[in-house]
Amino acid sequence: MIDLRRLHVLRAVAHYGTVTAAARALHFTTSAASQQIRQLARDLGVDLLEPQGRGVRLTPAAESLLAHADAIQARWEQAELDLRAEHAPAGPLRVSGFPVAVSVLLAPMAVRLHERHPRLSVRIQEAGVPGSFDLLFEGETDLAVVEATPHNPPLSDARFDQQPLLDDPFDLVVPEDHPLAGRERVDLADAAHEEWIAPVADSPCRPHVLSACGEAGFSPDIVHHALDWNVTAHLVASRLGVALIPRLAQLTGHLPITRVRCTGNPHRKLLTCTRRGARERPAVAAALRELRALAPKAVA
Incomplete structure (x- = not known):
């Protein structure tokens, strides 16, 4: 049986690029994060990391495992969607974006959502492009407005659902x-x-x-x-x-x-970004509708 907590550490290493950066994001010590990955490797009977210069890189077995892990994460998002599908948007909705997006798009979106869905509580966090992807990966935000840059994860990245919002x-x-x-x-x-x-x-x-x-x-x-x-x-x-x-x-x-x-x-180009499988959640879907309505007027 795969320990999902250890699998999450491996996903963090893949996302942040090093064991040290992953440990910092997860509030682990580097040695504790390394121990989690070593134990996961022993549980599965495969090598997950191999030396590369002064650092490490994922083995083919680790890459294969992560593909399954990303699919599992998307299924969890779908499961939550199925449970909430018949309910009106409610509860906390966490959104993030760079400064201009917060001022011109996310702030008025929050006002509209409050008027239309009083049980929905929008929580906004200002964050740059890399920071928003980190927040999505960590489960700390549900929806981000980001700029399209060459450094973003590719559109094919199974962890994120990135869609055009406006030029x-x-x-x-x-x-x-x-x-x-x-x-x-x-x-x-x-x-x-x-x-x-x-x-x-x-x-x-x-x-x-x-x-x-x-x-x-x-x-x-x-x-x-x-x-x-x-x-x-x-x-x-x-x-x-x-x-x-x-x-x-x-x-x-x-x-x-x-x-x-x-x-x-x-x-x-500005994009909306969610975790894969989360775009149709009632609260996220409501926020996306408001953003699509606001976007053309913002650049008129």
Whole structure:
């Protein structure tokens, strides 16, 4: 009989990449996590981890076992769905997302759900993209709104159900008296010789900005970097450069800046993500309906 607690430790190692990181997430010591995996290997009579440099990697037997473990997790989600299928949304619903998603999508979603389903209690947690996937894996959140990035788990990952929510266009943001400010739409090539303000190096949006400029035929002269979109907007207002900012980002209202829509529609994709099998749970399904209703208006 497989000990499901030990199996969960192995799943954590696969998710976080190392025994140490898995142990930290599970609030174990590294030695305790290692002992759980060794005991699971002895129970099954197979090797589950093998040395790779200074670390370890999963053996083919471990990969096979994890495929079954992910299927078991999805069946548990389906079992809970079957038990709740005839009930109205109720109880706690835990959702997470990056800052703009929380402000523009998850907060109004929570208000609508409270009005329509008084027995449903929405609990919001701000989290970046990797953090939201970790929360889903750990069972600490039920639904996440994330950006699509090359570093996300693949869509084929059996643990997660990732579905498109909306395309969030980037607008060129310039000082209000800038020569490009009066245009209805602008070709980014017209801003090729400007100084630029870009997201910091590890921002999920930085590759989108660089790609959009590259497709317009130039590499931007980036002189300033910012993490928060309102910081970027203040730098633009101070005439320190121009920037591409997602339309979802709500900027300080009094700033002397102008958003100009871009030809070619550069954008980022937002996804909703749940654990596999959880999307049809009444509370999650209700939240998804509200998000789909809010999304088009948010980027209009």
